Amino acid sequence: xxxxxxxxxxxxxxxxxxxxxxxxxxxxxxxxxxxxxxxxxxxxxxxxxxxxxxxxxxxxxxxxxxxxxxxxxxxxxxxxxxxxxxxxxxxxxxxxxxxxxxxxxxxxxxxxxxxxxxxxxxxxxxxxxxxxxxxxxxxxxxxxxxxxxxxxxxxxxxxxxxxxxxxxxxxxxxxxxxxxxxxxxxxxxxxxxxxxxxxxxxxxxxxxxxxxxxxxxxxxxxxxxxxxxxxxxxxxxxxxxxxxxxxxxxxxxxxx
Ligand SMILES: [Zn+2]
Numbered sequence: 001x002x003x004x005x006x007x008x009x010x011x012x013x014x015x016x017x018x019x020x021x022x023x024x025x026x027x028x029x030x031x032x033x034x035x036x037x038x039x040x041x042x043x044x045x046x047x048x049x050x051x052x053x054x055x056x057x058x059x060x061x062x063x064x065x066x067x068x069x070x071x072x073x074x075x076x077x078x079x080x081x082x083x084x085x086x087x088x089x090x091x092x093x094x095x096x097x098x099x100x101x102x103x104x105x106x107x108x109x110x111x112x113x114x115x116x117x118x119x120x121x122x123x124x125x126x127x128x129x130x131x132x133x134x135x136x137x138x139x140x141x142x143x144x145x146x147x148x149x150x151x152x153x154x155x156x157x158x159x160x161x162x163x164x165x166x167x168x169x170x171x172x173x174x175x176x177x178x179x180x181x182x183x184x185x186x187x188x189x190x191x192x193x194x195x196x197x198x199x200x201x202x203x204x205x206x207x208x209x210x211x212x213x214x215x216x217x218x219x220x221x222x223x224x225x226x227x228x229x230x231x232x233x234x235x236x237x238x239x240x241x242x243x244x245x246x247x248x249x250x251x252x253x254x255x256x
Contacts, residue, residue: 001026007099011053024216025053029100031215034058034121036109036137038085040200041127041151041207043075048208050093050100054215057093058103058121061085072197109133114140125211126150127204131181138174139249142166149210149222150174151203155195158203158229161241162210162222165250169243171223176244199231 003011003022007029014020014028033054035042038061049057065073065080065088073085080088086104093102107113109128114136118124124146126137134150141148142165151160165173206227213219228237245251 001030003029007053010097010099014052019218020216028053028212028215029055031123032056032058032121033211033215034060034118034124035127036060036124036133037127037129038073038075038089039063039069039127039129040072040153040195040197041204042089043073044201044204045125045127045208045211046075046089046093047096048205049211050097050102052208052212053097053100054211056101056103056121058105058117059086059089060105060107060109060117061089062106062108072195072200074201109136111136115144118144118146121146123147123149123211123214125207127207129153134174135181138163142173142249142253147214148174149207149214151207153195153200153203155193156199156231158199158206158231159226160203160206160210160222160229161226162214164221164223165243165247165253167223168253171250171253172241172243173247173250175249176247177226177241179244179248196231199229202229202231 011025014025015022031054033049035045038059063085065076065083065085067081069076075089075092084106086106090102090104105117118140124137124141126134137148145166148163151158163173164171210222224241226239226241
């Protein structure tokens, strides 16, 4: 694959980096990334991944844009209210970069469709807001051996990690960290709990950075580490995630 004249100019600030260069940019252009959720986390992720020249970006979301989303879901605009979020996001992404392919799936990810959706991509980024999706992706990405970059939000805090449990010892999964989903009534979502919108921006942008690093094999991976952003105290904490030898998802990966 040869970069075009236009691509040389568009991606000039990547190409000038020794760590990316022409080879890295070509790798990004050939990559297929699936983003689950075009909401608070998905918004900055989709925009930065489009801008960075990820060649094919899939978006899974079955919601429509509501005026209450616009306080944090910056890929959507006021003129998009009532539109499918996947179409609204695609429109914004193509305005940023018309040289990439955007594949939209206006469905809710579930046990019946998830395998087919995930199998066609190199990496999955979870920007969903519910535990059912998070655990479904944990199990599926382990079985299909896809890196999973996942983040979660609370009103003034964010968490992010990368999971590659199929690599074996030292590579935990989300279930090694939290074995079971909490009871649904204990889980406040943005709609009910509220959130300082820009925190979603910080975490979704961190996710975009980690997706690019995973694809390029750059620097340290968050694999094995949970990074916590405490916005009120302006602190980032990192905690190690031990691999659970009895983890129902990934306990057999050490034998691989
Ligand atoms: Zn595990």
